[in-house]
Amino acid sequence: MTTTTQAPSRARGLELVPALLGLVRFSHTVFALPFAFAAAVLAEMEVPGAATLGWILLAMVGARSLAMALNRLIDMDIDAANPRTAGRELPAGRLAVGQVAGFCAVSLAMLLVAVSQLPEETWVLWPVPVAAFVLYPLAKRVTWACHLALGLTIGIAPMGAWLAVTGELGAAPVLLGLGVALWIAGFDVIYALLDVEFDRAHGVHSVPARFGEARALWITRALHLGAVALLAGAGLAADAGAWYAVGVAACAVVLLWENAIVRPGDTRRVQAAFAQSNGVLAIVFLAFTLAEVTL
Numbered sequence: 562m563t564t565t566t567q568a569p570s571r572a573r574g575l576e577l578v579p580a581l582l583g584l585v586r587f588s589h590t591v592f593a594l595p596f597a598f599a600a601a602v603l604a605e606m607e608v609p610g611a612a613t614l615g616w617i618l619l620a621m622v623g624a625r626s627l628a629m630a631l632n633r634l635i636d637m638d639i640d641a642a643n644p645r646t647a648g649r650e651l652p653a654g655r656l657a658v659g660q661v662a663g664f665c666a667v668s669l670a671m672l673l674v675a676v677s678q679l680p681e682e683t684w685v686l687w688p689v690p691v692a693a694f695v696l697y698p699l700a701k702r703v704t705w706a707c708h709l710a711l712g713l714t715i716g717i718a719p720m721g722a723w724l725a726v727t728g729e730l731g732a733a734p735v736l737l738g739l740g741v742a743l744w745i746a747g748f749d750v751i752y753a754l755l756d757v758e759f760d761r762a763h764g765v766h767s768v769p770a771r772f773g774e775a776r777a778l779w780i781t782r783a784l785h786l787g788a789v790a791l792l793a794g795a796g797l798a799a800d801a802g803a804w805y806a807v808g809v810a811a812c813a814v815v816l817l818w819e820n821a822i823v824r825p826g827d828t829r830r831v832q833a834a835f836a837q838s839n840g841v842l843a844i845v846f847l848a849f850t851l852a853e854v855t856l
Contacts, residue, residue, distance in 0.1 A: 577656075581664055584650045585629035592839055593718045594621050595847035596741050600719035600734055603799045604726040606854050616675045617722050620683075623671030628694040628714065630665045634658065635698035643759050680728035683721065690717045702764075705771040708746040708753070716742030733798035740791030744842070747784035748819065750777050752835050754828050774825035785816045792846075801853050808849025815842040 601609050601617055608614075633640070633651055641652035650656040669691070676683040693714040700707035716738040723734035753760070753767040754777065760770040769777040789809060796805045819838040822830045 577660065580650050580655050581660075584633055584656060584661065584664075585626045592745070592843055593625060593715050593741070594618070595843040596737070597621050597718045597722040599847045599850040600722040600737055601726050602850050602854055603733065603737070603795075603801065603805075604723045606799075606801075608851070608854065609726050613679070613726060616678045617725050620672055620675035620679070620721070620725070621718060623668045623673075623675060624690055624694075624718070627665055627668035627672060627691070628697075630661050630668060631694050632698045634661055634665070635695070639763070639765060642763060643756060645755060645759070676725075679725040682728050683725050686721075686724070690714070690721070693717065701766050703766065705766045705768050707766055708749040708768060709742070711749050712742035712744070712746030715745045716740075731798070733795050736791050736795035736798055740788045740795060743784045743788035743791060744816070744839075747781040747788065747816075748835055748839050750781045750784070751819070751823055751831060753777070754823070754831055778820070778823065778825060782820050785820060789813045789816065801850075804849050804853040804856060808846050808852075811845050811849065812842050815845065 597617060598614070601614065609617075633649065637651045637658075640646040640649050647653065651658070651661060672687065672691075676687050693710075697707070697710045697714050700710040704710075718738075719741055720730060720734045720738040723737070724730055750768045753769050754774055756765070756767070757769045757774060759765070760767050768780055772780065789812065792809045792812065793806070795801075796809060799805075815838050819834045819842075823834050
């Protein structure tokens with residue numbers, strides 16, 4: 562007697578919405594969006610108008626959705642081979658390549674509509690983040706510094722938001738963007754601990770696969786120390802005051818906890834370090850930045 566395995570049903574109609582939200586991990590938008598809003602507030606030391614914030618929000622949602630969907634498309638073969646990620650929407654067959662490609666087109670359209678309503682500089686520069694969205698997934702195929710590629714890709718967000726408010730860049734938004742880049746790169750190194758053996762066996766590059774888990778965690782600590790220094794420097798360049806400084810100090814405490822709970826050879830708390838602490842950090846940073854301009 563033989564048995565057959567039924568292929569998973571492909572999402573259609575209303576089922577597409579949760580499938581696509583799962584594809585792009587929409588809840589993780591909390592990592593970058595608060596820093597974009599914080600940059601918009603710091604740009605002129607006041608909360609921008611509702612229209613500006615709305616277009617920044619639309620641009621962020623479109624950009625992040627496009628980035629994640631492209632990442633899933635480009636990494637589909639790697640995800641299918643990795644037991645940890647084989648259940649994702651594309652390798653599991655819940656979404657088709659054509660459906661995700663269509664979602665990419667819609668996400669890009671959202672981004673373009675948003676930047677067309679913001680200062681002309683944002684329209685001129687929109688290809689820069691889109692190119693970064695394509696290059697990041699390819700980076701892990703060639704270099705262990707791929708974590709920095711991811712960080713720089715997301716670090717564009719606060720610089721873009723600053724540009725959306727003022728139409729120009731300066732030291733403060735660049736320092737803020739680089740601070741976000743090092744923060745993201747550091748916790749991406751922690752996340753890569755989940756796949757060390759797979760990465761080594763399949764030629765996927767990462768800091769833990771290249772240097773080992775213990776050294777990788779020290780590299781994360783160095784990246785996060787640099788992130789705190791850059792966030793503090795951004796405040797100085799923007800002439801921010803005490804509330805902002807307290808916010809940076811609070812972020813430093815969160816990063817200290819994040820680095821303390823993960824140990825070599827023990828990945829049980831990686832998800833807590835990745836999802837919980839980083840979401841808290843981003844919200845804390847935005848809250849104290851808002852306090853800086855409203856209290």
